[in-house]
Amino acid sequence: MATLFEQHRALLEDAVAAARSRKYWAAFPEMPSGKVYGETAKADGEAAYEAYLGATFELPGHPGEGTVGAEVSPYGGALNVSYPAASADSLIAAAKAALPSWTAAGPEARVGICLEILKRLNARSFEIATAVMKTTGQGFPMAFQAGGPHAQDRGLEAVAYAWEAMAYTPATASWSKPAGKGTTIDMEKRWRIVPRGLGLVIGCNTFPTWNSYPGLFASLATGNPVIVKPHPAAILPLAITVKVIREVVAEQGLDPNVAVLASENPGGELAKAFIGHPDVALIDYTGSSTFGSWIRANAGAAQVYSEEAGVNPVVIAGTDNFRGMCANLAFSVSLYSGQMCTAPQALYVPRDGIDTDDGHKSFEEVAEGIAKSTDKLLSDPGRAAAVCGAIAADATMARIEECRSLGRVVRDSGPIEGMAGARTATPLLLAIDAASSDAHSEERFGPIAFVVAVDSPADGLARAIAGVKNKGAITAAVYATDASFLDHAEDAFAEVGANLSCNLVGDIYVNQSTAFSDYHATGANPAANACFTDLAFVANRFRVAAVRRLAA
Amino acid sequence: MATLFEQHRALLEDAVAAARSRKYWAAFPEMPSGKVYGETAKADGEAAYEAYLGATFELPGHPGEGTVGAEVSPYGGALNVSYPAASADSLIAAAKAALPSWTAAGPEARVGICLEILKRLNARSFEIATAVMKTTGQGFPMAFQAGGPHAQDRGLEAVAYAWEAMAYTPATASWSKPAGKGTTIDMEKRWRIVPRGLGLVIGCNTFPTWNSYPGLFASLATGNPVIVKPHPAAILPLAITVKVIREVVAEQGLDPNVAVLASENPGGELAKAFIGHPDVALIDYTGSSTFGSWIRANAGAAQVYSEEAGVNPVVIAGTDNFRGMCANLAFSVSLYSGQMCTAPQALYVPRDGIDTDDGHKSFEEVAEGIAKSTDKLLSDPGRAAAVCGAIAADATMARIEECRSLGRVVRDSGPIEGMAGARTATPLLLAIDAASSDAHSEERFGPIAFVVAVDSPADGLARAIAGVKNKGAITAAVYATDASFLDHAEDAFAEVGANLSCNLVGDIYVNQSTAFSDYHATGANPAANACFTDLAFVANRFRVAAVRRLAA
Secondary structure (H helix, E strand, C coil): CCCHHHHCHHHHHHHHHHHHHCCCCCCCCCCCCHHHHCCCHHHHHHHHHHHHCCCECCCCCCCCCCEECCCECCCCCECCCEEECCCHHHHHHHHHHHHHHHHHHHHHHHHHHHHHHHHHHHHCHHHHHHHHHHHHCCCHHHHHHHHCHHHHHHHHHHHHHHHHHHHCCCCEEEEEEECCCCCEEEEEEEEEEEECCEEEEECCCCCCCCCCHHHHHHHHHCCCCEEEECCCCCCHHHHHHHHHHHHHHHHCCCCHHHEEECCCCCCCCHHHHHCCCCCEEEEEEECCHHHHHHHHHHCCCCEEEEECCCCEEEEECEECCHHHHHHHHHHHHHHHHHCCCCCEEEEEEECCCEEECCEEECHHHHHHHHHHHHHHHCCCHHHHHHHHCCCCCHHHHHHHHHHHHHCEEEECCCCCCCCCCCCCCCCEEEEEECCCCCHHHCCCCCCEEEEEEECCHHHHHHHHHHHHHHHCCCEEEEECCCHHHHHHHHHHHHHCCCEEEECCCCCCCCCCCCCCCCCECCCCECCECCCECCHHHHHCCEEEEEEEEECC | CCCHHHHCHHHHHHHHHHHHHCCCCCCCCCCCCHHHHCCCHHHHHHHHHHHHCCCECCCCCCCCCCEECCCECCCCCECCCEEECCCHHHHHHHHHHHHHHHHHHHHHHHHHHHHHHHHHHHHCHHHHHHHHHHHHCCCHHHHHHHHCHHHHHHHHHHHHHHHHHHHCCCCEEEEEEECCCCCEEEEEEEEEEEECCEEEEECCCCCCCCCCHHHHHHHHHCCCCEEEECCCCCCHHHHHHHHHHHHHHHHCCCCHHHEEECCCCCCCCHHHHHCCCCCEEEEEEECCHHHHHHHHHHCCCCEEEEECCCCEEEEECEECCHHHHHHHHHHHHHHHHHCCCCCEEEEEEECCCEEECCEEECHHHHHHHHHHHHHHHCCCHHHHHHHHCCCCCHHHHHHHHHHHHHCEEEECCCCCCCCCCCCCCCCEEEEEECCCCCHHHCCCCCCEEEEEEECCHHHHHHHHHHHHHHHCCCEEEEECCCHHHHHHHHHHHHHCCCEEEECCCCCCCCCCCCCCCCCECCCCECCECCCECCHHHHHCCEEEEEEEEECC
């Protein structure tokens, strides 16, 4: 029987080729279509989700005494799912016990297992999408794409990179050194991949799978058992993930505790118990800068890969497609109610306006253009619900209230019609002047964006760059018709490590980051110290140990 | 005119191929021969060295006010070389000013420049070897090989890895995503390499070039200007290196302050001023564990690559070549008077002896065998001087004194005949019993080794492994005839990340680590958190920034 590695070798090779070319490629279809996933897939996925509610989530062989879990959906209603309650010590002990056999399995076996896991996760995309939607508040289309196939592609990308990095060192070499007079010294050398220890993956509330899969699969593939610590409000998507991992690993005769679930109720501080623990060697974190800096300061010798907060800027200098620009930005600020780490927050517009294909537009007209496009986009309640979804956290609702007074309201936030019981809020657009306010400079997580009056395009760019340096940014965008201004913006944003999108119109948005082509974050500014996925994201997750013997 | 990159492309390609195959390969000839380096090379190199003495070391355009420098040779006599005295702030400012143009030059130009630098350093191998010999106390053959071509090969290896890691990301890609109904969304994407910031390379007294070149060239190639901070006792070899770097960089029309020299007198604490500085993003350190842990604790967001202290074990379970084993170990403990980070310190021998081709040997006989081989090796004063060299630091002489009482002296340390004025000491061999002493468990830097009586080969292995876990080790060796014991040792040392040599006899030693084939350290135990050179050593020294535009 072919090993999993052999079965999935073509998939791996395609993924490696895609990562190297960075052209468009996806392993897992993004359309939530019955034709692709099976005519009953949607109903089956929803039924699977429903079956979890009010029940104990079964993870055979998982450590724990009693249960925890108190997820409440942003769409309304408690999930009442009970997960194993396990102490940090028992989780660490279980994962540590699984380490030797996971190491000994070797890179090919581990990569084969990871690929099989990803395929099975893909088959359960509707189930996972429903769990993501209900725990995060995402609209279904996004929950399916970002929570399912796009997350799986990101996981596959990490496996491909991990494989490339591990395979860089040959398993063996015959070494023959000339020693004078026609003689040689001959040695046989062997190398093996040694894991760093245990991995810890700390998930976030908004993208439990998409932001966790890269670190999770990178650590697993390189030999490190992983403690998966979901956000207490979004446990289910990662619990399903851990369940699938454990099933595949156990089928291969290995200890399923290579993936364990660290569940807790809201307000818990379980994650802290792992930080600085000598067995925890790798930490993948997505979340607030406050906890992120605490982790970085207290991680000891562990390698930390973190994505924290940022303020994503848009510099508006001019456009030859004013309507297209406004529509594009309206979608970007509306999508998942601005709860994406890639959503723009600070839109810099010259105080005396910009030139467009539709004539000169004043600052007011630009702000108004974006506001009206947003109104139009969200005028149909069904579409508004699908685009905006619900608000993940109460704190975000409170923040919208607080921010209303920070500027002149160009477009007010409000609830979405027809979503009774759900926590909803459309984008709040505020106009401010950079000469008198820096309200836009702090991260305001949620559907809050600022149209910021500046002296000139150059002033807007300079302020945007300073913002990225100080507060970080995952994405940046520029609208300009002047080629030299675009070139200058490209240089400036590269220097501070913000990935830049230029003049986007139509169905492609600054928020979107595609596996195998777009790197997500750079690691070069305060928004993140790492990137999905480059060699730096994987190469430090393992070591190489050698043995050499004189040749017989 | 061909660029430096084009000129040296074949060298780069050979280096990359060698790193990937890990078969024997060297770019730079290790024989200090006039046939290779030119008939006058030796005399020219010595004359160049002499010309530095008592003079000001010229580094045109280098920051500094006044001079500093107080090197005294372990062979006797002050060098009286004066180097620019520059504050940490002025060095950082100068290197920072050089960053933008060094970044903008791009990977190809930087790699081409690094290769040209290495070729020029190679042509000056006799000059550098003399400087290394006189500042470190190495014997000339080692000073030439380790300080010259082997260090250059390690530098080249780092450049090759850096190139591979940077070139992994394409410069451009055309991205075309199917958007339904036969349409596509088309984007042009571009990526560029962004440096992390400034590199800091902290050199050691004993191997100023060999241990510094990997980090130095890895940081330079990836776009980070480097502050080179030599050990105050061994400035000259790195000053020459910095001089050559600056010459080549200036010839290419770039700011030579991409490499600056941080010189100080013994007892200074200049290095500390750079640690935790926000502009210092990469730190390469070789030295004591005490300062190493201080650096790791205070480096802030900087990535630290450090090689610190360890206790390298040898497990002696049996041999089919007793004389060969004793001779091999005698050379390993004698070479550069045990002042190599790869030298063995703890030799575990079963209390009731071992089986050999020469019959059963008692614990006493094994210890005596190594002692007698050492005596024989060093019986000729000329050979003793060439093998042992001189002792770099006074503290090492004091340590030998202190250690004499830690066990039964099997072979005493003593001065080397005919080296008047030099600080010399042959190996001190002590016998102890693990049941009553753990004197071997602390690092005892210098010509000090312990033959440690243990219960059995398995006990010796277990103690060796525990030692690596607790104190670290760069190398490990085992002598055994039992194949299953060897396999077990291989597994055990791999798990703790010590590179293992088995049954070495003849002209290959556990101390030796060959560029392009042997990784130096693993990063997986306390002796080092990084390795010369793997992808992890280079991949985190730069970031990738992207720009994407809709295709026209």
